[in-house]
Amino acid sequence: MSNIDLIPPLLIVAPILAATLPIALGLRYDRTGWSVATITSTGLFAAALALASVVYTSGEVIHTLGGYPRTYGIQLVADEFSTLIVLLITGVAAGVLAYTRRGGPRGNTFYTAYLLLVGGLLGISLTGDVFNLFVFLEITSIATYALVASGDGPESAVAALKYLILGTVAASMYLLGVAFVFMATGTLNMVELSTAIPAAERPVLIQTGFAFIVVGFAVKVAQWPLHTWQPSAYQQAPDGVTPLIAALVSTASAYAFGRLIVTVFEVDYLAAMPNAAAIVLTIGCVSVLAGTVLAVIQTEVKRMLAYSSVSQFGLVIAAYGVVIAGNSETALTGAVIHLVGHGLLKTGLFLGAALVAASYGARTVDEYAGLATDRPIVAGSMAVLLFSLVGIPPSIGFVGKWYIALGAVESQLWPVAAVIFLSTMLTLAYAARLLEKMYFTPATVVERPHARGPVATDGGDADRDDDSTPDSEVEIDDGRAAAGLRGGAARNPVSVGMIAIVVVVALGAVALGFAGGAIAELLEPFLTEVIN
Amino acid sequence: MVTAAVSAQQIERWTTMIELLTSRYTYVLMFVLLGIGLYMIIASQNLVKKLIGVSLFQTSIFLFFVSMAYVEGGSAPIVPPESNPGELLVASPLPQVIVLTAIVVGIALTAVGLALVIRIYSEYGTLREDTLREVRADE
Numbered sequence: 001m002s003n004i005d006l007i008p009p010l011l012i013v014a015p016i017l018a019a020t021l022p023i024a025l026g027l028r029y030d031r032t033g034w035s036v037a038t039i040t041s042t043g044l045f046a047a048a049l050a051l052a053s054v055v056y057t058s059g060e061v062i063h064t065l066g067g068y069p070r071t072y073g074i075q076l077v078a079d080e081f082s083t084l085i086v087l088l089i090t091g092v093a094a095g096v097l098a099y100t101r102r103g104g105p106r107g108n109t110f111y112t113a114y115l116l117l118v119g120g121l122l123g124i125s126l127t128g129d130v131f132n133l134f135v136f137l138e139i140t141s142i143a144t145y146a147l148v149a150s151g152d153g154p155e156s157a158v159a160a161l162k163y164l165i166l167g168t169v170a171a172s173m174y175l176l177g178v179a180f181v182f183m184a185t186g187t188l189n190m191v192e193l194s195t196a197i198p199a200a201e202r203p204v205l206i207q208t209g210f211a212f213i214v215v216g217f218a219v220k221v222a223q224w225p226l227h228t229w230q231p232s233a234y235q236q237a238p239d240g241v242t243p244l245i246a247a248l249v250s251t252a253s254a255y256a257f258g259r260l261i262v263t264v265f266e267v268d269y270l271a272a273m274p275n276a277a278a279i280v281l282t283i284g285c286v287s288v289l290a291g292t293v294l295a296v297i298q299t300e301v302k303r304m305l306a307y308s309s310v311s312q313f314g315l316v317i318a319a320y321g322v323v324i325a326g327n328s329e330t331a332l333t334g335a336v337i338h339l340v341g342h343g344l345l346k347t348g349l350f351l352g353a354a355l356v357a358a359s360y361g362a363r364t365v366d367e368y369a370g371l372a373t374d375r376p377i378v379a380g381s382m383a384v385l386l387f388s389l390v391g392i393p394p395s396i397g398f399v400g401k402w403y404i405a406l407g408a409v410e411s412q413l414w415p416v417a418a419v420i421f422l423s424t425m426l427t428l429a430y431a432a433r434l435l436e437k438m439y440f441t442p443a444t445v446v447e448r449p450h451a452r453g454p455v456a457t458d459g460g461d462a463d464r465d466d467d468s469t470p471d472s473e474v475e476i477d478d479g480r481a482a483a484g485l486r487g488g489a490a491r492n493p494v495s496v497g498m499i500a501i502v503v504v505v506a507l508g509a510v511a512l513g514f515a516g517g518a519i520a521e522l523l524e525p526f527l528t529e530v531i532n
Numbered sequence: 533m534v535t536a537a538v539s540a541q542q543i544e545r546w547t548t549m550i551e552l553l554t555s556r557y558t559y560v561l562m563f564v565l566l567g568i569g570l571y572m573i574i575a576s577q578n579l580v581k582k583l584i585g586v587s588l589f590q591t592s593i594f595l596f597f598v599s600m601a602y603v604e605g606g607s608a609p610i611v612p613p614e615s616n617p618g619e620l621l622v623a624s625p626l627p628q629v630i631v632l633t634a635i636v637v638g639i640a641l642t643a644v645g646l647a648l649v650i651r652i653y654s655e656y657g658t659l660r661e662d663t664l665r666e667v668r669a670d671e
Contacts, residue, residue: 072626131630131633134634134637135633135637138637138640138641141641142640142641142644145644145648146644149648149651154651154652154655154656155668157648157651157652157655158652158664158668160648161579161645161648161649161652164641164644164645164648165573165582165583165586165645168586168589168590168641168645169570169573169586169589172589172590172593175590175593175634176566176593176596179593179596179597179600182600182627183600188626188630
């Protein structure tokens with residue numbers, strides 16, 4: 001127990017060090033990447049669980065790096081809020097590996113970028129220093145650019161470059177904001193800042209700094225109209241990568257933004273700052289509406305889900321606005337739960353979309369016709385996840401939206417409450433399109449122009465889509481026995497693990513829906529600390 | 533009487549402004565650089581020039597940090613060899629350390645960006661954004 005404060009640095013250092021292994025071992029052995037990544041991320045998840053068991057029973061765990069005092073040293077802090085995000089990151093990262101073993105992308109360099117990404121994300125969630133946050137944001141971003149660019153087509157390089165330019169400018173904006181705040185206060189530690197900011201002699205500097213930080217995070221979290229990098233990045237990234245970045249990268253940024261609002265600037269100070277609440281609320285609400293409307297008109301499933309992320313993160317940002325404007329504990333609970341819930345839902349949905357693309361090559365909404373009869377389990381899981389995204393109880397999506405809406409009503413911010421209810425209707429509009437195609441439109445073979453031919457990347461075993469399509473559902477029914485019997489199951493583009501992970505995520509989304517109250521209780525000490 | 537008071541106030545404002553420009557000219561310079569960088573990112577059609585703009589944008593922020601840390605008459609923040617050096621006036625070391633780290637981050641980003649540009653060039657045979665848009669629209 002005494003060494004529990006070593007877990008936070010270990011969570012960050014272990015994946016970054018392990019990131020060198022796939023390349024180093026790859027010089028000698030092929031395909032070591034998956035094993036290294038699995039061992040690391042399973043270990044990280046176990047460490048995160050151990051950390052959570054301490055944090056939720058006996059309060060926050062703090063590690064001071066190098067023993068330097070926090071005025072100029074760096075602290076890693078695991079409290080009730082950050083531990084929840086750490087659990088989400090390690091859990092999703094470990095889960096996605098179940099897909100990538102068969103579904104790809106393969107190759108050792110992918111796993112290097114994957115581990116760097118996980119290290120950066122855990123750094124964002126655990127750091128207690130605003131400049132250190134910038135460094136981890138950039139580590140995460142660089143890994144994400146590389147992952148997006150590892151897609152097959154040349155389009156992925158264009159999408160990655162667009163992301164790189166916008167993402168770098170955004171991170172620089174954040175750094176500029178930090179510079180202004182540092183100028184006014186002379187410290188970078190989050191806890192020190194929270195006392196130094198109200199005491200600052202020049203509030204103008206703090207206001208300028210906050211303005212730059214808001215713009216920076218509006219890009220990073222992909223808020224309308226600064227979201228333009230996000231749909232093409234999600235769409236062009238390899239199928240196995242999209243669940244990872246869609247679920248985690250923007251979530252970690254949104255977490256960091258929330259952390260800055262509640263811990264660094266503090267709610268009372270921002271409430272007194274002119275226009276701060278109004279601006280954050282407006283960004284959030286506009287993104288909710290714009291994101292959903294754009295999602296409804298998309299034809300590609302991955303792109304539709306990407307725009308849906310714009311609107312769901314809009315909800316989180318709007319909730320932050322409610323927290324500032326109404327000092328609402330309920331809205332903050334909602335924001336945290338929705339962050340975790342949305343991360344989980346998008347993992348499942350993008351994994352489902354990747355699975356369908358791997359087996360049928362179906363990428364547009366129309367091509368999903370008749371999926372329910374061909375693949376009842378995947379279609380069922382995706383239906384559960386979509387309903388959860390809409391916010392139908394009992395599911396995690398409902399719990400988050402419920403708390404946010406409740407917070408808005410309690411704070412008497414009626415326009416925000418209206419936007420949240422309207423967004424639920426609009427979410428139903430695009431979710432229903434997909435559901436209708438899957439369940440009520442009969443499949444026609446002609447409508448699948450993208451059906452998978454002999455793809456060159458795998459050395460072209462051309463017969464695999466012939467034998468895989470009809471019998472892969474059988475394989476699920478017979479479970480592992482069938483997979484074992486077939487022996488040469490490597491030809492099947494869809495493995496049991498790939499289907500199992502989608503089902504597990506769907507079940508998890510429903511189970512967490514029942515556990516909503518428990519999560520709120522776990523967060524309670526943190527909430528009472530930051531909101532008085 | 534009233535006009536005289538206003539003009540006195542105005543003169544005072546102008547002198548503070550001029551004072552600010554002469555003593556804090558690095559800040560002004562930094563925002564000019566920031567603007568140039570942002571303009572290059574938006575207006576330039578050439579992808580490499582866009583990246584140069586990004587780099588310039590970042591560098592201006594580094595300069596901001598460094599000039600913020602400057603203390604008039606202060607020396608470099610190095611621990612002197614004497615055991616008891618007495619009163620020392622040094623520049624703040626923290627922003628300089630920050631800038632060192634940020635420079636490393638910036639280089640990594642530029643490298644990744646240039647690698648992407650090379651890939652785009654080998655795929656599409658162009659570095660211009662407008663040509664790139666046409667080529668992609670044709671496909």
